[in-house]
Amino acid sequence: MYAAWTVKHKPRTISEVVGNEEAFQKLVSWINSWNKGIPKKRAAFLYGPPGVGKTVAVEALAHDLKMELVEKNASDYRTAEAVKRFAGLASQYATLFGDKRMILLDELDGITGTADRGGVREVIETIKNARCPVVLIANNAYDPRFSTLRKYCLLVEFKKPTILQVMKHLKKVCAIEEIMADERALRLIAERSGRDVRSAVNDLQALAQGRRQLAYEDVAWLAERDRKEVIFNVLRTIFYARDCAEAKRAIDTADVDPDMLFQWVYENAPYQLTDARDLAKAMEALARADVYRGRIRATQDWALLRYVFDLMTAGVALSRQRTKPSGWVPFRFPERVRWLARSKQEREMQKLIGMKIRRRMHVSSVQAAKEILPYIRVIFEDNAEMAAGIAKWLDLDEDMIRYIAGNESQVKAIIKNLGS
Amino acid sequence: MSYEMWAEKYRPKSLGEMVNQKEIVERLKSFVKAKNIPHCIFAGPPGTGKTTGALCLAHDFYGEGYREHLMELNASDERGINVVRETVKTFARTRSVGEIPFKIMILDEADNMTGDAQQALRRTMERFTETCRFILICNYSGKIIEPIQSRCAPFRFTYLSREDQYAYLRHVIQKENVKMLDEGLNAIFEVCGGDLRRAVNTLQAAASAGKPINADTVYSVVGRANPADVRNMIEVAMKGDFVGAREKLREMILKYGLAGSDIIRQIHIEIFRFNIPERWKIKLADTIGEIDFRLVQGADEEVQLSALLARLTEAGYEMKRGV
Numbered sequence: 001m002y003a004a005w006t007v008k009h010k011p012r013t014i015s016e017v018v019g020n021e022e023a024f025q026k027l028v029s030w031i032n033s034w035n036k037g038i039p040k041k042r043a044a045f046l047y048g049p050p051g052v053g054k055t056v057a058v059e060a061l062a063h064d065l066k067m068e069l070v071e072k073n074a075s076d077y078r079t080a081e082a083v084k085r086f087a088g089l090a091s092q093y094a095t096l097f098g099d100k101r102m103i104l105l106d107e108l109d110g111i112t113g114t115a116d117r118g119g120v121r122e123v124i125e126t127i128k129n130a131r132c133p134v135v136l137i138a139n140n141a142y143d144p145r146f147s148t149l150r151k152y153c154l155l156v157e158f159k160k161p162t163i164l165q166v167m168k169h170l171k172k173v174c175a176i177e178e179i180m181a182d183e184r185a186l187r188l189i190a191e192r193s194g195r196d197v198r199s200a201v202n203d204l205q206a207l208a209q210g211r212r213q214l215a216y217e218d219v220a221w222l223a224e225r226d227r228k229e230v231i232f233n234v235l236r237t238i239f240y241a242r243d244c245a246e247a248k249r250a251i252d253t254a255d256v257d258p259d260m261l262f263q264w265v266y267e268n269a270p271y272q273l274t275d276a277r278d279l280a281k282a283m284e285a286l287a288r289a290d291v292y293r294g295r296i297r298a299t300q301d302w303a304l305l306r307y308v309f310d311l312m313t314a315g316v317a318l319s320r321q322r323t324k325p326s327g328w329v330p331f332r333f334p335e336r337v338r339w340l341a342r343s344k345q346e347r348e349m350q351k352l353i354g355m356k357i358r359r360r361m362h363v364s365s366v367q368a369a370k371e372i373l374p375y376i377r378v379i380f381e382d383n384a385e386m387a388a389g390i391a392k393w394l395d396l397d398e399d400m401i402r403y404i405a406g407n408e409s410q411v412k413a414i415i416k417n418l419g420s
Numbered sequence: 421m422s423y424e425m426w427a428e429k430y431r432p433k434s435l436g437e438m439v440n441q442k443e444i445v446e447r448l449k450s451f452v453k454a455k456n457i458p459h460c461i462f463a464g465p466p467g468t469g470k471t472t473g474a475l476c477l478a479h480d481f482y483g484e485g486y487r488e489h490l491m492e493l494n495a496s497d498e499r500g501i502n503v504v505r506e507t508v509k510t511f512a513r514t515r516s517v518g519e520i521p522f523k524i525m526i527l528d529e530a531d532n533m534t535g536d537a538q539q540a541l542r543r544t545m546e547r548f549t550e551t552c553r554f555i556l557i558c559n560y561s562g563k564i565i566e567p568i569q570s571r572c573a574p575f576r577f578t579y580l581s582r583e584d585q586y587a588y589l590r591h592v593i594q595k596e597n598v599k600m601l602d603e604g605l606n607a608i609f610e611v612c613g614g615d616l617r618r619a620v621n622t623l624q625a626a627a628s629a630g631k632p633i634n635a636d637t638v639y640s641v642v643g644r645a646n647p648a649d650v651r652n653m654i655e656v657a658m659k660g661d662f663v664g665a666r667e668k669l670r671e672m673i674l675k676y677g678l679a680g681s682d683i684i685r686q687i688h689i690e691i692f693r694f695n696i697p698e699r700w701k702i703k704l705a706d707t708i709g710e711i712d713f714r715l716v717q718g719a720d721e722e723v724q725l726s727a728l729l730a731r732l733t734e735a736g737y738e739m740k741r742g743v
Contacts, residue, residue: 266723270662270730279662280727280734287714287727294719297535298565336670336722355497361428362471364494364529370678371466372425374645375621381644383628389423 005205006198009173014060017053018169018197019161026156027061031102031133041154043127043134047141048158051196054137057158058104065100073106083122084407101132108138108146120145127152166190166200173201174208181214188219202333209260235264235331238313239272239320247317251309258305262289262312263334271329275322285315349403356394373404380405380414388417422596427620430592435476440584440616441469444575448473452480455520459545459554461530461569463561464577465681467615473577474526474555482520489520494528501537501544508548522551530556531563531718538565545571559681563718579614588616589623598623599632607638613685621645646678650686654694657729658736665729673722680721684712687728696739707731 011017014024023046033039046054062069111119127134127149138146141155167183167190174181189207193200208214234250241247251258266286273279289311296304350373354365357372380387380401391401391414398415405411422429432438435452438445451457457477462470478490491507504527511523533541545554545568554572558564561574580588586605593600604626612619625641626633653672657665672678688708692701711728715721 266726270666276660276662276730276734276737280730283727283730287711287719287724290720290723291714291717294562294714294717298562298718300535300565336674358494358497361425362431362475362492362528364496366496367466367529371618372427372621375625375641376425378625378641378644379628382625383630386423386628390425393424 019165042130043153045136045153051198067100071104080122103134160195184216185219241317244314247313267334281319282316285311384413387414426624459572461572467617468577489523492526496529496532501540528557531558598627603635604633607635657732662733
């Protein structure tokens, strides 16, 4: 299975986080001040360029201070209504289990509205009423939309780490992955990343996964190009080959895991083949390759692999008929892998509730979460009495009820009904 | 109105109560009569009575105490094949002295097992055939390895007909004292197809508002329960933004956990509602059918549906050119 190293090797504790000591101290003393009562600023606003470890910092902090972290990112709260849904969470400091809670609103740049309208206003409202630390994260805190919001926040700037700090992190990853890496190779990757740790780790994975050694020569070609152009000759060969033989050679020279290569080709095809007809052909070739992968799974007949290769290389290459040449198009990291890492917390809560449903309804917890939970949610929003009955029948705890019902007054109504 | 999930409350207890899948039910009844059950595969889309069929079979087979002779495991929840093996071994040790010498293991979502786990399962099935019969439940029988398929009696469950679904819903409506307008009932079939579990859940959610249910109530419940908008995804694709459409697809599959079979069914319904030339509708239906077939065979949902989206983008382009 192919896991993104940025996720796999994410720092779990403060001691593992790269750089930004000053910002950390500021943040820790602010959080500690909560133990003496609610401080003047109930929110901290972390800002800085991508990949410098803002989110990771908060997660590590919550881990070290043993706080429950409720994480939400842009897709959860783009609009005012969506913010309201979980505002209730922020109104409590201690959870049912006595842990302290911290709310994290990540990717704030994606929110809609201004200080008097939409999502931003709701965030301000949430902060005003917050009884637990709220942390906001955005690339640019000085976006005019956030001007009012800033007044309620402790501003904490995250800066890019030094080249040496990035290298240190890469070394650690290499040690765990058991890769002998040349110091100069790591330095080059760190430099080329523009001191963005996340993208440095992505590049390292692309270059080193499955290898035992990483020499300077292996990465030297990075130096000749812009880092956006860090691509694999393989992809270039596949997307620009003129005949089958040339495209198929990509596999022999590739030295990458075929499943991973498939993901790369699948991700990048629409960006490389901009003519709709070409793209349809290429995606169909990939889909056919996938059919053969399925047949291999079912029959364990690995000889079929050659057809997978034919279709994902030559099949894609020969789809290029009408796409107009448009200069250099950068290759992209497979997004699908990143998607799986997102909204992890949400899925965990859904799983817990799914297990409860499963005990009653002969479905798996996964099925329960996707097929039954959405309807239970509607009932919880509309009918506190029936909701209480179902909560009792399923044996849901208060946190679960809160997660499902969303707004606090409805939660209270349901709990009241539970009593009677 | 009662305060538990109606889908469970009104689940049929005995084969005689099942409202659909007549041929399947007849075959299952013949097993009861013969006092013997082979290993079975129940394959088909969600909400068509696979689990219910298995539970009813066990009930009719062993009588009221059937729970003692039955074990339900779920391949996506239980920790792998070891749990299955251990459970079956325990079965074998506590072999029942009664008339019937074997127990039943229902293994749900069997198509989520890895190839290796399935190989191990196959050996377990062989070794313990005397003491345990398996009913494997899955959406796609194509994801089950061939050696297992060849050892099982296959049953293909299909979506319920409109009449069957109405009959069943009317029963629930009457028992629960729900005020339902005809248009509401039509709307439920329209949006749930023949997926009975979803239909009953939709009915209950709509009823929870406490007002007579019309078509709007139903659409509103469905909109709130399914944030993913298939129609919008098709529009985005046909307008030429394949990447945007693929992003929406990912959201549906990975964030909201929609099944590929559901998405493709909705695409099929929506295509016929679009304002596009008639002959294109049938052309696209053919493509959708091909992709649907591949999913049934066990291909990757996102990759296959992406190929369909790319075809929609192409179709949008060609329509604009007046082809």
